[in-house]
Amino acid sequence: MFRTHTCGELRLDNAGINVTLSGWVQRTREFGGMTFVDVRDRYGITQLVFNMSTDADLCEKANKLGREFVIQAKGTVSERTNKNPNLPTGDIEIMVNELTILNASKVPPFLVEEETDGGDDLRMKYRYLDLRRNNVQNNIILRHRVAQEARRYLCDNNFLEIETPFLIKSTPEGARDFVVPSRMNPGEFYALPQSPQTFKQLLMVSGFDKYFQIVRCFRDEDLRADRQPEFTQIDCEMSYVEQEDILQMFEGLLRHVFQAIKGVDLGEIQRMDFDDAMRLYGKDKPDTRFEMTFVELNDVAQNKGFKVFDAAELVVGICAKGCGNYTRKQLDGLTDWMKRPQIGAKGLVYVKCNEDGTFKSSVDKFFGQEELKAWADKMGAKPGDLLLIVSGNKEKARKQMGELRLEMGERLGLRKADEFKALWVLNFPLLERDEEAGRWNPCHHPFTRPQKGFESIENWGDIKADAYDFVLNGNEIAGGSIRIHERGLQEKVFELLGMSEEESEEKFGFLMGAFEYGAPPHGGIAFGFDRLCAIMGGAESIRDFIAFPKNNSGRDMMIDAPSLIDDEQYAELHILPNAELAD
């Protein structure tokens, strides 16, 4: 037997008993003829003691232990004279009488401590060592717990976890599929699922009533900073439901998970119209941990002779509380920040609300104190506040102001990692016009149901969808919709999306066929599990919540994948390398 106890288990109550521990050497210290070794495992750290005067050989052996050696120690639990109140095992130590080195270790390429000296690339190459660091290990354990609690809630609510296939059919549209050449079916390919969407709908047609799966999905997209080619969803679907049933069920899920794991009550989940989210926050995933909502100023700022405003579709501002004392340099910095290509604003208008009740603005030339006061009043500003205003095309101005609002929230410390604000965004448009391609695109996906009464709406662009997003701290954590369950309506939507009858039949004939054999009304949702875990862990990046992530080129640096395959594999798969590999 390698151990009688873990390294996090022994307490004062255990004093006097003989134990065997196994684990990693965290560090060793020699002091006054004694050697102290901290031995670590997943469960904690225990102090081992060796005494030169009692057993010199054993103590010498301990002195030679290196960091991350794997050892087994036998000895007696003993009360410490020098207790460590920061450690659950801090009241005891082990007087060791037998020490075995189970496996030696080279000196790790970086410090295996919470604060490490390892750079990103080194940490990724030696991910198995990075995962030993307490904070990274705790992220993975948090992920395990979130998964189990989500499952518990869904099982308690009669959901069935049903596995759907990974080798499916390529239906290129939206994101790119990863494909898998078939050896047994020459010239044909499987695709890896971007989500189990059609399968979960078929499970509803089959009568499973409530389905979920915590499932890997795949998207071959150019990787942005925090995207992974493979990611995990909590994927759910229910039959005989309306939107309200779904909202209730799944805010319940998050409520349960946050309560069970963080001890946090999410409170009442706000509901916001998509239109309001865009108008007040400039985003369909507003960060509602702080106010600073948009105020539209067209009525008080236009037709006063300032041509930039007069020509704008929208003049919109935010009030940054307590920033009235920003220096010229700070304000210029903000303006430059807004002018970067990522934001693309042409400029930024400011109004400082001085403590003496006067106003100082970058557009003093065009607007008097009275007029600036009218703006300030409209924006609820107090002396000491700062108004920040952009103008232009409505969509662009909102987008720019949305970014500025987040930046000011960040600077003011209003986006706290340990505060959680959730809301539903509702009433999305069903379709958005792709003028270039001369057709409509789905806002959510092509299986989304238009809201009741859509038949009498003439302009397809005005039709709203029974779709919903769950937004947490400015991140879209989940999205879903009530689905179409009739063949006719589904055909109509495919047609609007510019698909020919043959094309929609080839790609989704099986689904439309299923709709003809008694498909029930149904709807569902999918949670971005990696992101949910990262937010619950108070982190920005999902990477440290995935045991073996890939880098921005889609490479696994540790195992060095992808890699070359040999000629025999090419031949068996009925494909050839394309000589023109230069892209």
Next chain:
Amino acid sequence: MFRTHTCGELRLDNAGINVTLSGWVQRTREFGGMTFVDVRDRYGITQLVFNMSTDADLCEKANKLGREFVIQAKGTVSERTNKNPNLPTGDIEIMVNELTILNASKVPPFLVEEETDGGDDLRMKYRYLDLRRNNVQNNIILRHRVAQEARRYLCDNNFLEIETPFLIKSTPEGARDFVVPSRMNPGEFYALPQSPQTFKQLLMVSGFDKYFQIVRCFRDEDLRADRQPEFTQIDCEMSYVEQEDILQMFEGLLRHVFQAIKGVDLGEIQRMDFDDAMRLYGKDKPDTRFEMTFVELNDVAQNKGFKVFDAAELVVGICAKGCGNYTRKQLDGLTDWMKRPQIGAKGLVYVKCNEDGTFKSSVDKFFGQEELKAWADKMGAKPGDLLLIVSGNKEKARKQMGELRLEMGERLGLRKADEFKALWVLNFPLLERDEEAGRWNPCHHPFTRPQKGFESIENWGDIKADAYDFVLNGNEIAGGSIRIHERGLQEKVFELLGMSEEESEEKFGFLMGAFEYGAPPHGGIAFGFDRLCAIMGGAESIRDFIAFPKNNSGRDMMIDAPSLIDDEQYAELHILPNAELAD
């Protein structure tokens, strides 16, 4: 709201209340001015009643309902005069006052009943209808429950569920990999995992201590009758364990699952040496639901002048209880069965133990009554029994006899689907000689640890492994081993397997590297989840325990995958179609 209750929920207690149900029309019956409609969902069946004299229009509407129509009915729960004791809802019916057709249905291509008239291909094409059949639906629900109970046990025992990547590195050997061309890394491919083996070992190096995952795995092999290209494993690994720790932990897992789901106590789990399994059952996965073990007859059957036996390495028999009355035709049939190419026996010797104490044998010419009696005594035969004997090369004779034993067990009804007999098979050889290739092959896999003391054994073929299989009713349900955790030993094994230093470094350098940074002793196991579910469901085939299985050509008949991809996809993936598609 689509429903106030499910179709399996209402009881006599609910009589008098108004309810709304939604579900599928199972069948309709008109009888004496009344129409009865059985409405079905996952939870059960409820009888709806329509009365021509009360509401003729409504009743007419009900009369027009077809099988599998999706309906919503509102009405009052009422006590039945004609109760149905076979149905949990059989005490009540719903007097309907409002009926809505939510979705019509074409007539299904086969009967959606437990006993269906649909052939395999039709059922696979319309899998979403096949999944509506009670028995198939129950298989999928059983699978859900097995997964949840397995998880519960593992979580209660401190295992962490950790997800490992699906896009990994191709290391062709043993089974073929499915590969995925990388768009971002021209000329390179990912592979889909045949199992998370190396990743779970790295998780042990990382100190996660106890890992599990219920995870999809992929093997591009020619599909035998009951194999799928994608299958599911319960994959587990533990640190600081010896074989005994693993056996205890995982027989506990199966004990829990069988108790929780089947109410079955697996009893003490037998342990059998690989050598004994081969000697007594001719298989490393013996079906121990019945005895009929092999008896080796060399000492009593050789050197009596029967050349076939005299020349044989092994003469081995089984005693089929109560089969002494087999007719000549039956015996000839058995002999023919053994001579089929799948079995490949040259013949079959029989001895009938007559009720009068005499013996009748196909080798009467060579053996007298006394000699046949000696055989019978050695085999524990009684009057009325039948001895069946083969001879030849030891390995082949055992294999043939192993098949015959199963066949006789089947004919005698000794392989009961509702009886469960489990055992561990232990002490496998580490390696087996591939004479053709002039090298060793691993019996389990190359990461398996040789048993203590192996250094002093000269012939590698004599070294046993710390490997173990869990066998249930003649199926290998799980297999695993204690792993190598030292670089040197792992290098040695790769060398024995005929891998060059460069090759092993390229394929498994990351793992051997990890072994140098404090890898703990560890071991694990993987359960074939599809097979486990099938056996628990009392079925032979795994196919009906997988929601969307593929056929023997690896095709999904429902979605028609795999399929062609377009030129643009080929170009993006840096591959070309191979014109010589004819195989």
